[in-house]
Amino acid sequence: MPDGARYWRMDYRYAGKRRTLALGVYPLLSLSDARARREDARGSLAQDIDPGVAKKARKRAAKVACENTFEATAREWIANQRHRLATRYCALLLARLEADIFPHIGSRPIADVDAPELLDALRRIEKRGAIETALRLRQLCGQVFRYAIATGRAKLDPSTDLRGALKSPGRPRGHKAMPLDEMPTFMHALGAYDGDLRTRLALRLTVLTFARTTELRAARWPEFENLDGNEPVWRIPAERTKMKREHLVPLAPQALAVLRELRELPGSDASLFLFPSASLEKCMSNNTMLYALYRMGYHGRATVHGFRAMASTALNEMGFRADVIERQLAHEEKNTVRAAYNRAEYLKERRTMMNQWADYIDAVGGRNVIPLQPKTRRE
Known part of the structure; x- marks a missing residue:
């Protein structure tokens, strides 16, 4: 030349x-x-x-193989979820992949990744004791592979061949918590629930506030404050809480929508309770919401109290501080001096967290968040 x-x-x-x-x-x-x-x-x-x-x-x-690597496909899939999932949650999913999956199979053409190769990456996570993380990443990788199949970049989802191949986290203790990936199905089932409307709204409010069952079913209208203002809150009095301390629950717009819907139901003015019994003198029975779960097909699979554990797991994965989550769950504060002063601790962060949690619930349930117009509460 x-x-x-x-x-x-x-x-x-x-x-x-x-x-x-x-x-x-x-x-x-x-x-x-x-x-x-x-x-x-x-x-x-x-x-x-x-x-x-x-x-x-x-x-x-x-x-084409270079452009259709597992990493490129995964990033594209996550970008496509931003319209329905909170930005913070999408960032968490990406961070998980960047830390544990991309270094091992990220540069591989997604069509060439097989089950043993994916298992090897997940085994590395298991070896450091993060068994739950390994199981969740298998599910996450499965969603990426199914997206690759739908877009013509792969023909198989190797994650399905790994069912049973990973270690089990062991039998859960206490109340049965619904797996987070079951929430879209549950929220659709709840929306189609044909039983008593108050029961359906009670379950929705439980999911949105993850309050204890006894606290929610006996909730009274005077406990809800500033419903037409910028900082609505549910103030649960000390005598009704497990820890015998007043507990504040910041209310997201979605929770306010439930309250307004409850106010429109016949007989709502005849009782102080949000969820009165048939006699209107007492609150909803202890088993009403549990039996509704049974009717929806969750017998032995979930309990009402288990929504608290599910929310705790999800919010930790979304990156919220453990102290903020624990305070919102109203868990026992072992430091008695601190407990005396932390009634409203982290309230601003908790309000942000509760709003993002409600947006996530709407997203997985396929609901559109409609801004609520101020409405005078009937006394």
Whole structure:
């Protein structure tokens, strides 16, 4: 070449036309390797294949494979979820993948990743004791693979072959908590629940506030403050809480919508209780919401109290501070001096957290968040 560079070239004829095939750069490509490529090209010609066209096809395939790596596909999938999932939660999903999956299979074409390869990446997480994280990442990777199948980048989801291959976190203790990935199905089932409307609203308010069951079913209208203001709150008096301390629950717009819907129900003015019994003198029974879960198909799979554990797990994964979550759950404060002063501790952060949690619940349930107009509360 005029600039002094040297190339291995091969002249050939195909379909009656003279063509030239670039084999490589000298001296990066040795004579023996150049001759091997020449023989491959001659083999293609013998099969009536244009070696120049075949080379371009290989380059295109390599480029597509590079663009369709597991990492590129995963990032695209997460970007497509931002319309329904909170930004903070999407960032958490991406951070998990960046920490534990991308270093091992991120650069691989997603169509080439097989079950043993994915299992090896997940086993590394297991070995450090993060069994729940490994299981959640298997589910997350499965969503990425299914997206790749839907967009024509892969044909198989290897995560399905790993069911039972990972360690079990063990039998859960205490109240049965619903897995977080079950929430979309549950919220749709709750929306279609054909039982008593107050029961359905009680379950929705439980999910939104993750208050203790006894505190919610006996909730009274005078406990709800500033419902038409900027900082609505449910103030649960000390005598009604497990820890015998007043507890504040910041109310998201979605929780306010439930309260307004309850106010419109017949008989709501005849009782102080949000969820009165048939006699209106007492509150909803202890088993009403539990039996509703049974009717919805969750017998043995979830309890009403378990929504607290589910919310705790989800909010920790979303990156909220443990102190803020624990305070909102009204867990026992072992430091008695601090307990005396922390009634409203972290209230601003808790309000932000409760709003984001309610937005997430709406997103997984396919509901549209409609801004509520101020409405005078009836006394």
